[in-house]
Amino acid sequence: MRYLLVVAHPDDEVLGAGASIWKWAKENNTVDVAIMCTEARARAFRPGDEELNSDLDESAKYLGINEKYEATFPNIEMNTVPHLKLVQFIESAIKESEPDIIITHHPADTNNDHLQTSMACQEAIRLFQRRPEIKRVKEFWYMEVPSCSEWAINGAMNLFRPNCYVEVGKEGIDAKIKALSMYRGVMRPYPHPRSVEYICGLASVRGSQWGVNYAEAFEVALRTY
Numbered sequence: 001m002r003y004l005l006v007v008a009h010p011d012d013e014v015l016g017a018g019a020s021i022w023k024w025a026k027e028n029n030t031v032d033v034a035i036m037c038t039e040a041r042a043r044a045f046r047p048g049d050e051e052l053n054s055d056l057d058e059s060a061k062y063l064g065i066n067e068k069y070e071a072t073f074p075n076i077e078m079n080t081v082p083h084l085k086l087v088q089f090i091e092s093a094i095k096e097s098e099p100d101i102i103i104t105h106h107p108a109d110t111n112n113d114h115l116q117t118s119m120a121c122q123e124a125i126r127l128f129q130r131r132p133e134i135k136r137v138k139e140f141w142y143m144e145v146p147s148c149s150e151w152a153i154n155g156a157m158n159l160f161r162p163n164c165y166v167e168v169g170k171e172g173i174d175a176k177i178k179a180l181s182m183y184r185g186v187m188r189p190y191p192h193p194r195s196v197e198y199i200c201g202l203a204s205v206r207g208s209q210w211g212v213n214y215a216e217a218f219e220v221a222l223r224t225y
Contacts, residue, residue, distance in 0.1 A: 002032075003024060003099055006103070007035055014176060019214070019216050034070075038070045039074070107119060150193065166217075168216055
């Protein structure tokens with residue numbers, strides 16, 4: 001199986017699906033990541049651009065990510081970028097990656113960059129309809145990102161409603177936390193949602209919803225078969 005995660009910022013891929021990425025890669029699936037904003041500008045408590053890119057490379061290598069597609073759209077200002085440019089970047093990643101499953105942010109996330117990424121991804125996944133030579137995407141998933149997805153204040157949007165669970169085990173959660181720790185300035189003390197305790201607790205809750213010890217949850221928004 002081939003997976004493509006389309007995320008707004010470095011570290012979102014780990015926060016939303018780090019344990020699943022680790023599991024999929026261990027099972028010889030191919031996992032690629034497209035990142036919209038790879039610059040550190042406007043990131044509180046974060047390193048400079050070169051350090052952020054180094055952290056991304058280290059984390060991706062540890063999790064087993066195959067390929068990274070990186071753009072430099074402005075951080076926390078993606079709403080100033082023409083929608084078409086966002087879509088075209090994602091389409092280029094889809095063309096190269098040839099994924100079976102695409103995973104991105106839930107559109108109700110409180111972070112505006114997450115919203116812009118999600119909306120552009122919803123458009124880009126239809127590329128195969130316009131370009132017959134492009135591989136058809138089988139499924140389109142949303143992921144939950146701690147400190148963003150639970151802050152779904154906009155009542156006009158549906159909340160994140162998981163209908164797909166990936167059992168990851170304690171090893172998977174440990175791998176997720178280790179990969180997150182490779183990003184300088186990401187982790188916080190409990191009770192922050194980006195703390196070790198919260199991440200373990202969320203995985204335990206999601207696991208119990210599916211009858212396992214630890215899981216990451218997703219919302220399958222579309223199937224094309």
